Amino acid sequence: MATGITSFCPRGWAAAEGQLLAVSQNDALFSLLGTIYGGDGRTTFGLPDLRGRVPTHPGSGPGLSPVRLGQRDGQEQVALTASQNAPHSHSVQATNLDGDKGGPKDKLLAAAPNRGVGQETIYSDQDPNVTMNSQMIGNTGGSQPFSILDPSQTIRYCIALVGIYPSRS
Structure with missing residues (x-):
C-alpha cells in the first residue's frame, strides 16, 4: 500500500x-x-x-476492542434518539402567591401581581408551594442525523x- x-x-x-x-x-x-x-x-x-x-491496524490493546484484518466499522452520520440522551429533569422552586420582592437574590419565582406595566414584582421569600408541570419541558432534537467525521484531508x-x-x- x-x-x-x-x-x-x-x-x-x-x-x-x-x-x-x-x-x-x-x-x-x-x-x-x-x-x-x-x-x-x-x-x-x-x-x-x-x-x-x-485505515487502522488489526489486533487489540488495553481498553480497546479487538479489530480483525479487513473489518469495517463506523459510520459517517448518526441520529441520536431520546433514549440515547442522558436522563435529566428540571425542578423549580416557586410559589403561586403574588410576588412582593423586586430582585431574585435569595428569592424564588412568584405570581406576577397586577400592578401595571413596570411595577411587576415577581419574586417572593415565601416557602415554595408549587411543582413544575411535566409538560413544561418536552423532548429536544428531532433525531436528525449529524456528521461525526473527523477533520480530514483526502489522499489516494x-x-x-x-x-x-x-x-x-
Whole structure:
C-alpha cells in the first residue's frame, strides 16, 4: 500500500476502492489477500476499500476492542434518539402567591401581581408551594442525523499489483 496525492495510481498499482480482481491474473496478490476484502476465492478476490475510510491496524490493546484484518466499522452520520440522551429533569422552586420582592437574590419565582406595566414584582421569600408541570419541558432534537467525521484531508491509497513478493521472515 502507498499513499499518493495524484488523481491516479501509477502503472502496476490499483486504487484501494474495493474492486474485484481476477485470481488468474493476480495470483501472487491473491495469495497475500485471499478473500479478506471480498470475492469468491475461486475466480475473484477483493482489494481493500479505503474510500472515505481511515485505515487502522488489526489486533487489540488495553481498553480497546479487538479489530480483525479487513473489518469495517463506523459510520459517517448518526441520529441520536431520546433514549440515547442522558436522563435529566428540571425542578423549580416557586410559589403561586403574588410576588412582593423586586430582585431574585435569595428569592424564588412568584405570581406576577397586577400592578401595571413596570411595577411587576415577581419574586417572593415565601416557602415554595408549587411543582413544575411535566409538560413544561418536552423532548429536544428531532433525531436528525449529524456528521461525526473527523477533520480530514483526502489522499489516494494505492496497492501494488506486482513487485517483490514479501517474505514472512
